[in-house]
Amino acid sequence: xxxxxxxxxxxxxxxxxxxxxxxxxxxxxxxxxxxxxxxxxxxxxxxxxxxxxxxxxxxxxxxxxxxxxxxxxxxxxxxxxxxxxxxxxxxxxxxxxxxxxxxxxxxxxxxxxxxxxxxxxxxxxxxxxxxxxxxxxxxxxxxxxxxxxxxxxxxxxxxxxxxxxxxxxxxxxxxxxxxxxxxxxxxxxxxxxxxxxxxxxxxxxxxxxxxxxxxxxxxxxxxxxxxxxxxxxxxxxxxxxxxxxxxxxxxxxxxxxxxxxxxxxxxxxxxxxxxxxxxxxxxxxx
Numbered sequence: 001x002x003x004x005x006x007x008x009x010x011x012x013x014x015x016x017x018x019x020x021x022x023x024x025x026x027x028x029x030x031x032x033x034x035x036x037x038x039x040x041x042x043x044x045x046x047x048x049x050x051x052x053x054x055x056x057x058x059x060x061x062x063x064x065x066x067x068x069x070x071x072x073x074x075x076x077x078x079x080x081x082x083x084x085x086x087x088x089x090x091x092x093x094x095x096x097x098x099x100x101x102x103x104x105x106x107x108x109x110x111x112x113x114x115x116x117x118x119x120x121x122x123x124x125x126x127x128x129x130x131x132x133x134x135x136x137x138x139x140x141x142x143x144x145x146x147x148x149x150x151x152x153x154x155x156x157x158x159x160x161x162x163x164x165x166x167x168x169x170x171x172x173x174x175x176x177x178x179x180x181x182x183x184x185x186x187x188x189x190x191x192x193x194x195x196x197x198x199x200x201x202x203x204x205x206x207x208x209x210x211x212x213x214x215x216x217x218x219x220x221x222x223x224x225x226x227x228x229x230x231x232x233x234x235x236x237x238x239x240x241x242x243x244x245x246x247x248x249x250x251x252x253x254x255x256x257x258x259x260x261x262x263x264x265x266x267x268x269x270x271x272x273x274x275x276x277x278x279x280x281x282x283x284x285x286x
Contacts, residue, residue, distance in 0.1 A: 003030075006053065008072075010034040010079045012061055013088030014041035017187030018137065018233075021226035022085060025234060027054055034074040034081070037090075052120045060233050061088045061114030062106075084122045085135040086115040091152045093191050093215060094197035095208035100212060104151050105193060111155035115181055116162065130174035131239050136163045140183045140252040143257050148208035148215065165242055176242045180233060181256070183249035185224030228280045270286070 009026045013019040015037040023043070026033045035043045036059035047054035055077050057070045064196045074081055091110040092103060119134060126132030141149060142156030160179060167177035184190070194216065200209060229248050236246045247253050267274070 004079070006031045006073070008032045008034065008037070008080055008124065010074055010081045010087060010104040011087055012036050012059060012114075014040065016193070017087075017189065018185060018226050018229055019085070019087035020184065021187060021230040022087070022233060025052075025227070029150045029234070029240050032078050032201065034050060034070070034078070036070060059088075061110045061118055063089040064117060067117050067121050071118075075125060079132075080125060080129065081132070081134045083121050084119065084126075085137070085233075086118055086278070087137045088114060089137065089155070090193045090195065091149065091215075092195045092197075093148050093208075093212045094199070095148060095152045095201060095204040098199040098201055098204065099151050099198040100197050100199065103197065103240040107151055107195075108155055108158075111152075112158045112162075113151045115159060119166070125173075126174050126175050127170075131205065131234055132174070132193040133176040133178065133242065134163075134166065134168075134170075135178050135180060135233060135237065138163070138179050138181050140247070140249075140255055142179070142181055143256050146211060147204075148211040164244070177239075177244065178233075178236055178242050180247045181237075181245060181247050181252055182229060183224060183247075183251035183255070184218055185226055185249065186220070188219075190222065191219035210242060223251065 009031060011019050011023050011026070012032060014023045014035045020043070023033050023035045030053070032053045032232065034057060035046050035054045036057045038045045038050050038060045039060050040056045043056050047056045055074060057073055059066050059069065059070045071081070090107070092107045094100070115136060122134075124131075134198070136159055138159045139156045142160040162209055163177055163179045170177065188246040196212065232243045232246065232248055247256055
């Protein structure tokens with residue numbers, strides 16, 4: 001039954017991976033879900049049997065008109081959006097020098113500007129109700145960078161900074177923000193959805209080239225379970241004090257904490273130089 005009290009989740013990128021798993025988990029709980037994908041045929045099985053509580057909508061997050069239409073349809077069907085999950089996105093393999101301009105811009109259009117445009121379409125109603133939760137799917141790659149995925153990292157680092165600012169802006173309005181940072185999960189990220197540069201420069205073969213091959217080889221063997229990740233996201237959203245950041249997977253925890261330790265070591269090692277960059281304290285007379 002479509003209960004007016006059941007929370008409404010609006011999830012982008014539900015054709016596969018974490019978005020699909022999250023849509024299933026939301027519906028299994030008896031909640032309502034707006035299940036979006038560029039091709040609604042790929043989510044028909046997700047909404048099957050939940051037609052009173054699920055709405056499948058076509059959404060390409062790079063298309064502003066589709067965003068406006070989808071948000072309006074969701075609000076017309078369910079009256080509100082309680083939780084927005086910006087999940088749509090993909091990866092791109094290339095050393096920085098190998099990157100192709102049109103591919104890099106397309107990557108930012110989806111992973112960054114698509115997220116921004118969906119968020120700003122949903123925010124007015126959340127502000128009016130003084131309630132809501134925005135979940136931005138980042139990555140361990142939003143905290144730690146590796147060779148061959150520099151442009152992908154750039155999009156996710158952007159999501160991290162943008163989300164921190166957004167959280168500060170909307171917290172007084174009753175709206176929460178959570179940044180989700182998965183490691184390698186068994187999704188299509190390193191397989192069918194991965195794009196890569198056609199250019200390969202020999203000098204980068206031992207670094208970016210090796211990691212390109214290694215990343216593609218992980219497809220189908222990633223340690224992360226999308227169903228467990230979906231439950232973790234739901235736990236974070238429903239807790240009384242939702243976290244700003246949620247790491248997912250042992251590798252995410254291990255690598256993120258190693259990065260923290262490295263930052264602290266570097267900052268402390270250069271502390272004297274860092275503090276010496278300010279104007280000297282003003283001396284008081286007398």
